[in-house]
Amino acid sequence: MSPRRVTLADVAKTAGVSSTTASLVLSGRTKELRISRDVEQRVLEAAERLQYRPNIVSVGLRTGTTRTIGFVSDTVATSRLAGDMIKGALEAARERGVMLFIGETEGETELERRLLQAMYDRQVDGIILAAMYTRTIKVPRGLRPAPAVLLNALPEQPSRLPSVLPDEVEAGRAAARVLLEAGHREGIHLIGAGPGPHDVPGGTVAAVERLIGINEVLGAAGVGIAGGRVFPDWQPDYGLAATRALLETDRPRALICFNDRVAFGAYQALDDVGLKVPADVSVVSFDDHPIASWMRPKLTTVALPHYELGRRAVDVLFAEMGRPSPEEGGRDGRTGRVHRVEMPLRERESVAPPAA
Amino acid sequence: MSPRRVTLADVAKTAGVSSTTASLVLSGRTKELRISRDVEQRVLEAAERLQYRPNIVSVGLRTGTTRTIGFVSDTVATSRLAGDMIKGALEAARERGVMLFIGETEGETELERRLLQAMYDRQVDGIILAAMYTRTIKVPRGLRPAPAVLLNALPEQPSRLPSVLPDEVEAGRAAARVLLEAGHREGIHLIGAGPGPHDVPGGTVAAVERLIGINEVLGAAGVGIAGGRVFPDWQPDYGLAATRALLETDRPRALICFNDRVAFGAYQALDDVGLKVPADVSVVSFDDHPIASWMRPKLTTVALPHYELGRRAVDVLFAEMGRPSPEEGGRDGRTGRVHRVEMPLRERESVAPPAA
């Protein structure tokens, strides 16, 4: 039989004091409650010797705080990047001595409701509601009982929940800048969205915002976009098909692909017609998926900072937990803050000055 | 102020009974404890109307069971596949009404110890100890307090813990069979391990077992292995380099790559010298990483069943939790069972009969 857990009462007994005293000492309140040095030492020593660890379940019952937060996402597994987001959250949580519950909703409202319930039943101190690709989400009703943060998502309806998002507009600017700085002024094509601001796959925030950034920088330099191709899903085969179609009519000098999988497909199409990257065509992309550095030449891309997003979500959640809960009808009912996380440019080998 | 949670006492009061009775009814023990139909109805109705949900923290304190399990892995984020393992575990857990704590050890013993502590402090009912690539691990001391399962890992020292692993030997057989069935009898090269049984990257169980399976099937058919190349890490650039080196001296007819990233590199090397897959060289691989179906031609590979591994780990853990804890010195101290999960072959486009 496994030895029973050491309890506070055990510590108190071996130290020869009441459990009240033991509790006081172990929560470091000896000063304000005038416990003698001697007793303090005895308790600390007993706790150390018995390897005492507070039972968090009990503490949770007593205080209502469990040092636990819930991470609810639509999908964990769709991309390697999702894992990074969890990893970031995990590490930030660990630094604070907090554990993470993980749950997947598969995008189903009913599952989501049940999952949140299960977490509240376990008295989580807060909730991170994450989307695996940046999009707007319906904030579930009954997200009341604990502070919450939206991660990689914006609320469909105005909400007082804060959100943490990649800075996609700036990412768009960065991608455009890379091409400008290499000397590109014409033949710049978009693969995955554009050229118009409404030519985007359904529901993606990323496409819209990246387009804004791209247009802003290119526009300011007096450079036009030669063309753009939208398709429903940013996968390699679509990228391949779209680039192929493009090559039938145009001779692009530079491609802005809306993610690395699309760029992977674009590489294949360029290869098929004998065009070399970057000598003939420069390619810049977004996400920094692992394949970006497996491709030849290695792909220059603006990274989605998934790890950092996860960390920030925990930071913001803690700030949220610290603040007094918004009173009914209080003036704090303004919409939640939007935190933007920088998307770093990874310059590799796929961009070069246009050939003369 | 958020409305206080509904407690069992609230239900009891509105039903006009004691909380003992309410508890009895809600745990379905009305029969054995002779509660009247009438009272039963009143309680159920009250619970329904008040939307009562038991506080699991409280239940946890009272009964010691929290309907929570801990998933401790070395890394979550290294691969897309790791996410699938978590996903499988998550879904299996959800079906049983159990939540998952997630934690990462980064391979550090101290972190692992602290993580397990934190989980035990929260009274988890069981622990899944996972490795992100199949290997032997040192079972941490103090894995005592709750049932545990090894996932994708074998214990270094004999241990009574059960483990769940992909059936790598059979996977090796499958890979060899694919080539044999296509008619390959010679020029079969191994990229990533071999040709000898000890030519494996350090610590990988997968390489050893895959080699066994490959040798068994090829040997039984009287077919020899033309050669093998080991390197420390199964990444694309190593695959590229190894295949390049191979091509300088040999003209292979078929490649067995030890994972898809290696195969990705091998494709590049073959492409460089103008060899076509599968017309000139057949390629078969392991893992079924997403790129396997992005590559052209699509890669035939034996899939690592990560999702299924995750599910099975939960199944096995539950079986473990069901059984009485092994008494000190009981005869149940034999080594834990090893559960093998089938690795399904994904036949795609990279294998063809050898050219005449």
Next chain:
DNA sequence: CATGGGTGCTAAATCGTATTAGCAATGCGC
């Protein structure tokens, strides 16, 4: 009419901790 045996419910203890309220002992002023 005391005894005994169901029947249908409840009081109270328990899990391990935090916290409020208060108690005994001491010293001090007057």
Next chain:
DNA sequence: GCGCATTGCTAATACGATTTAGCACCCATG
């Protein structure tokens, strides 16, 4: 020698459930 503050600790309660022990009532029995 009495009141009063201060010091240093403890008893008791609460958190929200489960579970053990048992109580009150009714009916039948001899």
